[in-house]
Amino acid sequence: MVLVFIEVREGKVKKSSLEALSEGKRRADDLGAELHAVLIGHELDELAPECFSFGATKVHVLESTLLSQYSPSGFSRALKELVEELKPMVIFFAASSMGKDLAPRLAAWLNVGLATDCTETGIKDGRLTVVRPIFAGNVFATMVFKASPQIATLRPNVFPLVDPVDAKGEAAKKNVEITEDQVKDAVQEIMREEGSELDVTEAExxxxxxxxxxxxxxxxxxxxxxxxxxxxxxxxxxxxxxxxxxxxxxxxxxxxxxxxxxxxxxxxxxxxxxxxxxxxxxxxxxxxxxxxxxxxxxxxxxxxxxxxxxxxxxxxxxxxxxxxx
Amino acid sequence: MNIFVFVKRVPDTESKIRIDHKANKIIKDGLNFVLSPYDEYAVEEALRLREAHGGKVTVFSVGADEVNIILKKCLAMGADEAVLLKDDTPETYDGLRTAKIIAKVLKDKFMDYDLLLFGRLSIGADNGQVQTMVAQLLDLPQINVVTKLEIEGNQGTAYREIEGASEKVAFSLPAVLSAQKGLNEPRYETLKGIMMAKRKEIPVLPLEDLGMSAEELAPLMEVVNLESPPPRKAGTVFEGEAEAAAKKLAQFLHEEAKVI
Incomplete structure (x- = not known):
């Protein structure tokens, strides 16, 4: 199975997450595997259909009021439990601020490697290969993983979106068992900068x-x-x-x-x-x-x-x- | 306040990177190595916190003896102590391996800390994962890409940069923070600082003394190929009057490249 983390900002799915989902779809097809998506937060059910239209057959909606705001310790705990249950082969995140913050925490929890900010992915002999620019793009490193799940964050604006289709799937809602003291670093407030609608990493x-x-x-x-x-x-x-x-x-x-x-x-x-x-x-x-x-x-x-x-x-x-x- | 800062020695940003294709490695000859730029903000922030709250700043780096140069720089900037976590293994591009070493050292030998500061990313490997993995291995709160930090007793507030906005995060100490440009303006080393750093002993803690198994230290990522990015095809260069240039450029964007 390929699992893709879907990031939600201001009630909307981030475009970079749909790109990651699209790339997840391509790799799942290569592997003949299922594509699942995961949403974390409070009252996100209505976002599941968008994931189906980009190829997910099942969407896991991890629900907790304690996770209504992003926190790396809280979100990674919820993800870790899902991953231990589903045992995906591949997990993709967008290499967004949230993805880059969350993926390493999950990888450390699972004791697996992580490829950051990849610009290409593929399957060889049933395993994931990735290309990631290092030395700020002066070198392209092709990397493989020694353990599973194989986790990668994908650079925004690089991976093309699949054409959305009118598809249905299963939305599996689950309450996350988490306590207040396990949420150590929750966002309290988001301050939007004046006149900067789009970040330079997201602009076309x-x-x-x-x-x-x-x-x-x-x-x-x-x-x-x-x-x-x-x-x-x-x-x-x-x-x-x-x-x-x-x-x-x-x-x-x-x-x-x-x-x-x-x-x-x-x-x-x-x-x-x-x-x-x-x-x-x-x-x-x-x-x-x-x-x-x-x-x-x-x-x-x-x-x-x-x-x-x-x-x-x-x-x-x-x-x-x-x-x- | 007891503050630990973790730093890395990296090729400077102007370096021309060459690849040894046979060995799948970066050729080190001719590279100029420096303290990773974001680490400078972390060191500076530690020094400012010490100046405001009292305490001690200790700088750590994982690497071979050559890393001492950047540790000396941190001492010259004003850090109280430096420790070399000696590891002669060449770059593995595996953040978790480094994070495990740091977490082990902190669990076994340096248990007393209030803040663990990092740069948000070490340039070169461009991973930006180690600090977050350390936070997880030690079960600590993490705030990455910090542009503003306030500490009051054992409570902190950090502002972290995200796409077109910033997030305000409240946390309890101890915590892991990573510094972004804009957090502060790093100071230059003073002559007095440089002289003191020269005389200062840097204790060495060899990796072998940490009692980590070969399995724990085995990289979980493998580099199978390194290559230079394909060169871009030569484009058109237009020299001429501004109006004509604007017209040609717009035409190129609309009709040829079709991006507008």
């Missing part, structure tokens, strides 16, 4: 700026582009962040976040190794830079040698035209 289009932007106010040019483009967010290089022009949340690169959007637009970013490491798995890269020798232009599918302050205004108009059609 990322519009990034570097030192070439010359000052914090000029990030507004990128925000204006973002307001035109659907599911987009604004990113930044380390030098822009270290200059205090934009929050670290937005930093792409080795000491920031690793992203793989459909489109990465780099404005005034030279393309230092440590930045490229965080964005080189983007599907399409375009760059605007004044310096014809900037390394980013060698990486870009389409590069413009020019002044970003002169290119962005007409680009904005061109994009508006496209979206008006």
């Amino acid at each position: 289009i990322l519009i990034s700026g570097g030192r070439g932007l010359k000052g914090p106010e000029n990030f507004n040019l990128l925000r204006e582009l973002a307001s035109i483009l659907p599911r987009s967010a604004v990113g930044a290089s380390r030098s822009a962040v270290d200059s205090g022009w934009i929050d670290h949340q937005n930093q792409v690169g080795q000491t920031g976040k690793t992203v793989s959007p459909n489109l990465y637009m780099a404005f005034g970013i030279s393309g230092a190794i440590q930045h490229v490491a965080g964005m080189s798995s983007s599907k399409v890269i375009v760059a605007v830079n004044k310096d014809p020798d900037a390394p980013i232009l060698k990486l870009a599918d389409f590069g413009v040698v020019g002044d970003l302050f002169k290119v962005i205004p007409p680009l904005k108009e061109e994009l508006k035209k496209i979206f008006a059609d």
Whole structure:
């Protein structure tokens, strides 16, 4: 069996979890195994049908009022008990903030290895193989597991969604036996940042700026582009962040976040190794830079040698035209 | 307050990584090794907590003798003690193995602590699992990717970064925390600190003395292949007037790449 943890935020299933479920479906098909999903929290029953439509035949709904807010100690305890009962061969999580926080706790509890932030999975001789970027994407490591269950977290925006189907399945609800003292680290409050709807790791289009932007106010040019483009967010290089022009949340690169959007637009970013490491798995890269020798232009599918302050205004108009059609 | 900080020696972020394909290893020659950047935030936070609440900061690292360089750096920053958990095994990319070593040391030899601080991720292996696994093995609360921390008596409040938001978590000490950029601004070593660190003995605790079985120490992950990412195909570079460039770029995005 392949089991996929389904993350819920603000009452909705995260897209990255549906990607993990889709990849789980593909691996379950390879193995001729069942695909199950697990929801943890309070009153989540109504989310089960969405899991069926992405291929799960059974959804385990682990219910407790003590788990209405995320806690790694509480959630991992609930998961561990389910895993000991189901004995899945493979467990997938999205490599989201929650997935990366929860999966290691479960792996340690079960005394098995964990592959973090994978970008490829497959089955060979009945066992899971994964590819994970290490050294911030400068090296791809193919890894296998010495124990079962084989647990992996999957990088968001990398794995394609299966086409949802109109399918039914079994929702198995279970009350989790857990006490207050076993929940040691529950989230008390979630503070949304002003104006940052989408995280850079979740955006399908990322519009990034570097030192070439010359000052914090000029990030507004990128925000204006973002307001035109659907599911987009604004990113930044380390030098822009270290200059205090934009929050670290937005930093792409080795000491920031690793992203793989459909489109990465780099404005005034030279393309230092440590930045490229965080964005080189983007599907399409375009760059605007004044310096014809900037390394980013060698990486870009389409590069413009020019002044970003002169290119962005007409680009904005061109994009508006496209979206008006 | 008794604070333990766990640090790792890693190639710096500007390193050009080369692969020994025969041995399935990273070639170490020519790499410049540093204290993993996120660990610096953890050390700094420990020092600030000591300054505010009193107590002691001890830094640990698992690795071979060469790890002493980063332990010295932590001492020079102001840590009181450092301990080398000596393990000559090359990188296994298995976080649980390291976590088991740390948990064993803490259970058997260093039982008295209030906080265990880590960087949120060691660059290189890019696993970010060890701290969480230690928390589980010791049955402690965990808060990862912390950007703000407040401690009052034996109670703490931490703010952790998630997608486009932050989570506020309350916990009791002892606890495991991992530091994110933004938590603080790490200090530079002072000359006096460097001189003191030079003279300071770093006790060595060999892995063999921990009484762990070969089975416990066997990696649970295996690297079967390492390779460089495929190079990207060369793209178009447009040089010309801005209006024309904008038009071409939009056209490329819409018609050729079809991403817009």
